[in-house]
Amino acid sequence: MMKALFAAIAKLISGANARWVGCVPDVRQRVYFANHTSNLDALVIWATLPPDMRALTRPVAARDYWVKSKLRLYIANEIFNAVLIERKKPTTHDNPLRDMLNALGDRHSLIIFPEGGRQTGSELAPFKGGLFHLAKDRPDVEFVPVLLENLNRVLPKGEILPVPLMGSLSFGVPIKLEAGEDKITFLGRAQNAVKALRKP
Amino acid sequence: MNLKPDKQTYWLVGGVLALLLVSSLIGWLLSLRVTSDKGKVTVQNLNARIRAWWMMVAVFGLAMATGGIGSVILFALTSFLALREFITLTPTRLGDHRTLFWVFFIILPLQYYLIAIKWYGLFAIMIPVYAFLFIPIRSATAGDCEHFLERTAKIQWALMICVYCISYVPALLSLDIPGYAGQNGKLMFYFVLVAQISDVLQYVWGKTLGCHKIAPSVSPNKTWEGFIGGIASATLIGAGLWWATPFTPWQSAGMSLAITLMGFGGGPVMSAIKRDRGVKDYGNMIEGHGGVMDRIDSLCFAAPVFFHLTRFFFT
Numbered sequence: 001m002m003k004a005l006f007a008a009i010a011k012l013i014s015g016a017n018a019r020w021v022g023c024v025p026d027v028r029q030r031v032y033f034a035n036h037t038s039n040l041d042a043l044v045i046w047a048t049l050p051p052d053m054r055a056l057t058r059p060v061a062a063r064d065y066w067v068k069s070k071l072r073l074y075i076a077n078e079i080f081n082a083v084l085i086e087r088k089k090p091t092t093h094d095n096p097l098r099d100m101l102n103a104l105g106d107r108h109s110l111i112i113f114p115e116g117g118r119q120t121g122s123e124l125a126p127f128k129g130g131l132f133h134l135a136k137d138r139p140d141v142e143f144v145p146v147l148l149e150n151l152n153r154v155l156p157k158g159e160i161l162p163v164p165l166m167g168s169l170s171f172g173v174p175i176k177l178e179a180g181e182d183k184i185t186f187l188g189r190a191q192n193a194v195k196a197l198r199k200p
Numbered sequence: 201m202n203l204k205p206d207k208q209t210y211w212l213v214g215g216v217l218a219l220l221l222v223s224s225l226i227g228w229l230l231s232l233r234v235t236s237d238k239g240k241v242t243v244q245n246l247n248a249r250i251r252a253w254w255m256m257v258a259v260f261g262l263a264m265a266t267g268g269i270g271s272v273i274l275f276a277l278t279s280f281l282a283l284r285e286f287i288t289l290t291p292t293r294l295g296d297h298r299t300l301f302w303v304f305f306i307i308l309p310l311q312y313y314l315i316a317i318k319w320y321g322l323f324a325i326m327i328p329v330y331a332f333l334f335i336p337i338r339s340a341t342a343g344d345c346e347h348f349l350e351r352t353a354k355i356q357w358a359l360m361i362c363v364y365c366i367s368y369v370p371a372l373l374s375l376d377i378p379g380y381a382g383q384n385g386k387l388m389f390y391f392v393l394v395a396q397i398s399d400v401l402q403y404v405w406g407k408t409l410g411c412h413k414i415a416p417s418v419s420p421n422k423t424w425e426g427f428i429g430g431i432a433s434a435t436l437i438g439a440g441l442w443w444a445t446p447f448t449p450w451q452s453a454g455m456s457l458a459i460t461l462m463g464f465g466g467g468p469v470m471s472a473i474k475r476d477r478g479v480k481d482y483g484n485m486i487e488g489h490g491g492v493m494d495r496i497d498s499l500c501f502a503a504p505v506f507f508h509l510t511r512f513f514f515t
Contacts, residue, residue, distance in 0.1 A: 156294050166285065199478070
């Protein structure tokens with residue numbers, strides 16, 4: 001109930017319009033990886049998924065941000081079922097990759113932002129290695145590029161009040177790690193897959 | 201604003217409903233008869249448009265039925281949706297964020313509040329003067345100089361078209377026309393009907409007889425046949441509705457001509473903006489029509505002119 005309400009509000013504020021250009025909505029296990037420009041990003045991807053997929057899809061988020069208040073922690077745990085990871089100083093004990101693999105399990109999907117943080121420019125930052133390691137450990141999972149546009153105008157970094165513009169999400173063709181493909185090549189290819197979704 | 205529906209209002213509403221019924225029937229017959237693929241697409245779009253018209257007429261009718269305030273709220277929401285579509289298409293920068301917040305949540309509601317309390321002296325100049333001066337001040341204090349004039353101009357233009365011009369439709373309710381007190385709802389109905397039916401008739405004439413394109417690079421579907429046929433037939437219909445207005449038949453014909461010509465002019469202007477941004481429609485809210493802005497472009501351009509003509513000659 002709360003989840004459906006949250007999703008409806010998110011869709012209303014962001015005016016989000018989802019375009020499934022490279023794949024169709026499906027409950028199979030996927031990792032959605034997207035560019036990151038706004039606090040709304042994870043919420044909006046999660047909200048535009050059909051309800052059955054939404055129930056199985058967990059956004060990966062920075063623990064340092066979401067544990068700051070009780071409300072945030074409640075939203076992260078109860079609404080999004082978020083996977084909170086340590087992004088500042090990962091240790092063997094606090095290993096983000098292991099947390100993400102555990103969260104995937106055998107039926108969940110993930111939403112991740114491989115740039116590592118919100119960007120303010122128009123260009124994508126280089127992707128972090130986690131995406132590569134996930135792809136290496138879970139060759140059975142589809143990696144779906146997602147391009148978010150205009151959400152940084154709805155709620156830019158550092159602003160509290162949203163402006164009601166229409167954001168758009170494009171879901172591209174899933175990619176997989178090729179045999180013998182190295183980290184740099186794969187991450188470059190993943191980044192290009194997101195960029196390629198920009199409308200001509 | 202106390203607008204009681206009278207017998208003439210019922211005639212207007214009944215006429216529109218009859219027209220919709222006939223259109224739905226024709227659309228249904230066409231869908232049975234069409235065979236070619238291209239024809240099927242056209243008829244599907246036609247029927248989607250007709251269905252959307254039923255919805256729009258229902259919403260407009262409901263707003264009218266509540267008296268003045270419902271119409272003000274309806275057009276405020278229309279402005280909000282149109283402005284949202286417009287600014288989404290228009291590149292602004294981070295430095296404009298708080299200005300945009302003002303535009304959506306303070307200037308827009310304020311304009312419609314002024315319309316609701318019928319403060320002509322202020323609603324006529326609030327956006328062209330005060331918002332015009334305030335917007336660059338707010339953006340400049342945000343400290344981003346890149347493309348400053350361009351960004352400011354775009355925001356001001358969006359406000360003028362999507363808020364200021366559209367607000368002239370419910371502003372018709374505030375006109376004090378001798379011998380027409382309490383009947384302004386019909387004047388607004390007349391205006392919207394003539395402007396929209398002109399769009400529809402231009403479409404119908406263009407689809408059936410159109411071959412000479414007016415400005416193919418801007419509006420590929422606009423033809424001279426559609427233009428002349430649409431304007432002439434809509435003006436005739438407008439003249440025939442004189443009994444619902446404060447005008448004589450000839451005055452009503454003149455007013456309708458002004459509405460249809462201005463409405464026609466709005467199309468290519470709003471199209472040119474879309475095409476410059478590389479899109480076909482402003483949005484996808486209204487099935488078959490595109491976005492809200494795609495449907496109201498003619499109202500935007502016709503409303504201020506119709507309001508001021510009526511105000512100058514009849515009050």
